[in-house]
Amino acid sequence: MQTAWDGPERPGGERGQEYGQAQVRGQDGEWTGAWARNRQQGGRDAASPHVSGHVPPAVRVRAQASTQPTVLQGDPPAERVVSRHHVEQEAPPLHAALDYRARRLCVALDARADSGADAALLVRLGPASAQLLRWWCSHAACRMRVDNFSVVQRQALLHVLLAHEVLRSDDPGVLYRRACDPSTLGDATDIPDAAHHGLRLAPGSGLRWVLQALLVWRWANAFDAIQTQVDADTMPTLRLRVIAATPALRRRLQAAILGTACDPATAGRDAPHGIEGSSLLRHARLFVPPALRAPFRAWLLAQARGAGGLRIVDAAPQDPRTVWTLIEARTTEKCTIEQNPPAADDTTTRPRLRIDLQLAADINAHAHGDAALIDVPLAQAIRRSACKMPALETVDTARLPLPAKPPRRPGLRPRLSRAHRRLLAAGLAALRQREDAFAALDAARRPHLLVLCATPLLMRAARRWLIDAGLDDDAIAFADEARTDDPSAATRARIAGPQTPLCDAGICVVAILRSHRDDATQRLAAFAAVSGAPLLWPEPDFVDLRSDNVERAALRRPPRHLIDVLSIVDDPRCRDAHASLPHLLDTTAVPATDDLFATPLRADAATFDIAMPAPCDGAAHMPQAILPERLSDLPRRILRARHALPVAKSVYAHAPCSALDSGLRRALLECAEADPAIDSHCLLDPRRHGTRFREAWLAHAPRASAPDPRGWPDALVRTADRIYLVELQPFCPTGPQPPGPAERALLRWLRQLDARPPDQRGHRRWFRAAVPAPLFWSWKRSGGALSALLSMLADTAAHPPQRED
Template sequence: MSPSRRRSPAQPDALPLAQALTALTQRLSEGLAEGHAELLELVTPTTAELLHHWFGAEAVAARGNLNFHTGQRQALLNTVVAHEVLGAPSLPALYGRLELPAPLDLRPTHPKYCLKMATGTGKTWVLQALLVWQLLNKTDALTDGRDDPRFTRRFLVVAPGLIVYERLLDAFCGKRLPGSPTGARDFASADLARYAELFLPEARREAALAFVRHNVCRKEEIGLKTTGNGVLALCNWHALAEGEDSAPEDDTHAPEAPAHEVAQAVLPVAPGRATGNSLEVLDRRYARGNVLEHLASLPDLLVFNDEAHHIHELRREGEATEVEWQKSLTRIAAGKGRRFVQIDFSATPYNDVGSGKHKRKVFFSHIVTDFDLKSAMRAGLVKSLVLDRRQEVGALPLTFKAERDDDGNPCLSSGQRTMLRAGLHKLRKLEADFARVETERRPKMLVVCEDTRVTPLVGQFLTVEGGLRDDEVMSVDSGKKAELGEKEWAQVRERLFDVDRRAAPRVIVSVLMLREGFDVNNICVIVPLRASAAQILLEQTIGRGLRLMWREPEYDELKRENRERIAQGQEPGNLLDILSVIEHPAFQSFYDDLMDDGLAGVSSDDSDATASTGDLMPVGLRPGFEAFDFAIPFIVQEADEHLHHAPLDIQTLPPFAGRTLAELQTLLGKGDRFISQDLQSGTLFGDYRVDGEVMSVSGYNDYLARLTRRIGQALGQPLPKGNKVASRVALPYLQLHTAELTGWLDDYIWQRLFATEFNPLADENWRVLLLQPVLDHLTKVFALALAEAVRAEPVGQTDVRERRLSEVTRLLVRESASVAVSKCIYSRLPYPTHSGGLERRFIHWAQADAAVLAFCKLSETRHTFARLRYVREDGMGAFYSPDFLVRTAQAIYWVETKAQQQLRHPDVVRKQAAALAWCERVNALPPEMRSELPWHYVLLGEDTAQAGQAQGGRLAQVLEAERLRPRPQAEHQGALW
């Protein structure tokens, strides 16, 4: 791309609703991570609990990489604000409450929202999170005896076709069990079960998962299956349509029907197989009518429409028409008012209007959030797009449509053949390069044809001229489905959705059946043979290859460099998570728009000399690695070990700082509900809720009990089940007599919390303890105090398990950011390309020092067991990995290298204390349990390292001089044992 390319004129403001709602939501959610956003005061306590769990800083940090990304977060918050905070009973009312002029053609009389999210950015997770939000709120309302029309326990999830329907079954019911004759599914593989830690607070998981597991109705069960208090129905829209038993879902070619079929279509329906109207078919048609009647009879319903761009159709500008899908929804919604809610999901919620220079997009009027393809590309959440502009492709005449031979039969044009050859060339290069790094990474090519008559021609070309085997080419279209029958099609479908893990097929050929819902990760090459210039079809086609293939953190740096190069108009340096599209002139305007924003690049003939994986190279164990291996001892359990705490001196603990008690009481809100109160003890019973609360409790005693459990969870890490040594560090669970801790908490609250005597039972003062800042203070103060007061009394022998670095048999390193070494189990060690100078110097220093017998740079992503646990400054437990392990003849060292300005960071200090405590505990073991050497911890600052090297000092001497020495027990802040 030329840097001087002129940008196209900006489009007019097309999404005013989404923009206004996003601005409002961002203002209301300021401080949400810290727990003091205005939004938390405007939603129900149940929603506030969910928002704390989803977006609270503490919860987000605890889950690591398992969190909602920016686009998902905005979609969830915008929907909550629109539906719960603004509470508009209809779409026109929502425009009014945001003080926006409503479009003239708005007809819905119910709440209606469209979430515009790019393909591959996790729309299904947002759908399930919103379902959880509705389910928990409705459950709590029913428990309280309230009728809140905003929430429901009745859901309908509608897909445009069978491919998306199958994906939804996978998400809600789990993957199909291989070989099961009944099509049984493994619920443990369902999204809500696998990622329950993200979707649901722990106390809510069992009930919510039980609801999903027992209330799902497949399309053939709707209205027939008996469920509990609620329903979760899944279907494709054809199950809602009145009329034909089946409808073409995907393909553009519909040959003219023979005369006898036309006659049968208009004659009265009569049973009998000869007429194509068997009793089974008639029964299914009757049942379909019952499905609509059943859904229409429900008192409330929330409908999630997946890939909802199919719902709407614009024949000409200003005149909207409803398709059958929307007509069915309109019938179901009749009479429900605001108790019918429609939430649409689509990456392309618009219609193409006009033609030629006057062609433009008309977006749906109910879009409430916008996370488009460009935003997803900038965030690295989808593959980067690169156009293959080979010389022969650039010279193609515009013959991308299949031709006809002398007999009138279709045949591939020369342009189509050239594009297929270019795609195969790219695919083979990717296969060869990827295999050198990861043998199980199998790139695939997708060919999208113009109609079903062309797919067999493409398959024949790929096998005859392309040299592929028959099993390496898979053709998928609705005609194929009709030929095979349901049982055979189920096998094809299973093979299709498992292509990421299979060597074959290598190429998938389809018309439009796979334009959505085909959610695999390994599509790396797309050949669009369609001649249609409809942009929505192009976006849907490209969407099939956008999902990330290389998701591990070790590849992030290479992918980030690619995005930077593309933004600067350069070719990418590698093809990791690059989607190569064989360029088609009909879509040039779409490509130009992305390139103008620095989001799409080009690939020329010169790219053949560039490795698809850049300078990434695998490094395995060297011959004789045993001499340089490290055996890390982990104390699984000490026989009859007793952990106890010295009594806490409440008066030495710091009081709450910041707001005064009077200021805190103003944060509680108004209109609190009281259920009952024991006049003798003053203890509150029943459900007691206040605005701004962190947890729902039934009284002060219940609060103390929950706070005790919370602090215990912050300090403890359960052991793995059975005798298996965990893949991460296994630490003894911190035992504490809960009654004793509860007593200390009670004394502290009465005597010390607010630096004066505080009676939590007088005038309901205890309610301030529910506020997030107070709860955080209590957790932090007691977690740190208890960690410092821990005492251990081991009795008998200790059970020690060893984990060896050589368990990780291979690392992936960049040749340009790694150093060849000889005293390590690997032949090369990596260092960060950004701010990695200190680590690179350390590797050279260790390699040059004869006193260093062995060393290794630890990989956070591979050596996951070589981690130490510590207590963060906020009182929560966390893990971290030191940078190096070094062995000399005298000792073994954990080494953490740090820039000078970071040495006194509070968390760095706590890591030191935890590592020192670990070393002391291990050094108390018999020598044969710790490689016959003592273990030490070194925090090596940049100034110390530079001074040592400048003076010609030996690394072994510097490590011995800088190692941490044992301190008195009272100074072990941050240690967990």
């Protein structure tokens, strides 16, 4: 975040202490507020930067004594209205200050030792919250799983926990002061009663996952309180209520949280089976740390049966942009089963926490009104690779008329103009450009075409044209008929009007058919970008690919591929409506997946397969832990041709070799292929190989410790009598280093494995071999065999030389 402070000198020599004289450039270089208008008019005062180490410039907020009584419902107190107005209209945005402090909190999460100024932030977090943040946001944990929160989702979660538990306030002025000046945190004791926070994210950026993570956060804190509670009569009970804006959103949320058994009237004996379909359990490796999964599943099952304190209802929100509201009630009474869910305006319990989750009001501007903890419009989410990158397709309609007013067509048969036919043909070509290439990577991810029509006449005509163009009748549906929750649906094209709420990851092409020139130009352009905003390929494997396209879009260059690129086909005369979005140009000659390809298991994969038995002590937490986990459990891998190497001693025909390690992995593969003593080898994918093997250890790790990447193997190498867990180290250690938690767990598991019968360990002994890069390159230049190097390192680690006095 780039910050520049300007302000006239006040009596006493102080500068920049009034909100109205502060000028701040936000994270994306956008000026906002009254100070932005002053800058745009050419006014600029004497600069006086306030920089102290890594702390952002502090702004002193003069507290105003409140004479108003405490208000738990309705409008906020008067002094908070003034503070919100100052922060919103005259001060730098609150979310910019919180973002800076959240970055420092992330540094503390990734640190191996709790020391320094950043560690003071972690101390203020509760044990359950610190454990969740390390699991959700630490670099070591994120690189070990497929499912991860996007940058925007992580930022939202960090801001909520930062404001509620570290800064301990919900007042924007107080939050801003404490975020800018950590020395004032001593004044922060307890969060006020009826705390109220607001989040504002772009459509398609994953607001529902944020809500589910916040649900886990409140449960984890309540579970931690129960575990430490001595008096069972005063045991805290978790009472949560989620208010959805519409019945459709309520049904979607119930299916995501409670699975198919979401109706208390029908959630009897079938509840244990239906709960497994919930998003929280299907993505439990992301939402819940390993040690908490068993009790969380039991709690979720109780909610599905109607025996808990969670209620999901629908009601009209006060703010039309509010999608969901999460309310936690403060009570110490034991929870009783409620036959009927409480109404939205039920005030019988005292609220403890309320979080409003809203959609960004505009595509490229921060909303004005309530000061939100995070405010990410769609344009910003696209720049952060949290949504698809829009690309405007080139269509030649210059000589075809576009009437100024809606035309009147006689007769009942719908007809399309030549301009409409060209737009639909371009959209269908963009769809077919993706279909085969996407299916080669993953047949379940079908790209869809969305046709936006302003009038019912055009909608019927577009359907008829698509059928004549070769699409099946059952593959075309209107938006209200298409089922987005059915992965087996054969829908390839959807037709919708500008008023139909639609936000689907499968939409990769949008064709806009306008009836006349002023046909809700801005609204149609915004709806087109929002409809296909969710990511179709959200895995970490595709993060760099999306970032590359974002950088090329900033330089006005065409993309390299169409992975998570949204093609928008519109009349060129309406292109100005899309000017606010960072977009690419003309993807006609762009390959759909660049050089990505899927390498399946080879026909004789069993000859080179290696089984990794999970640790025995993990069986209590994971029923499958006693079963071996084989390399062949991953049926295929998606690689880039420029970073792949053909191999003959692996379960796959190609192996990945990263371009970021100076060729170390490629050289290791080449040495393994050339060594006759090596029977099999495989570079491990840290997100997909050995997941049960790894999480069984993490279930027994200390709660306060971050996942330690040291000790996790980068490769498996098998010889006639040994299997090596190879860890690649970028440098040679200068001296003996104490093993970390992961290394100690790995050594303990190796001792347990050696005690097993030979058939359970592949009739071979397992060893850990840490290979320093300088030693490997020196050994390779001397012509030594890789198996000999691994044997020497493994024996040295097993029997370290004794130090002579």
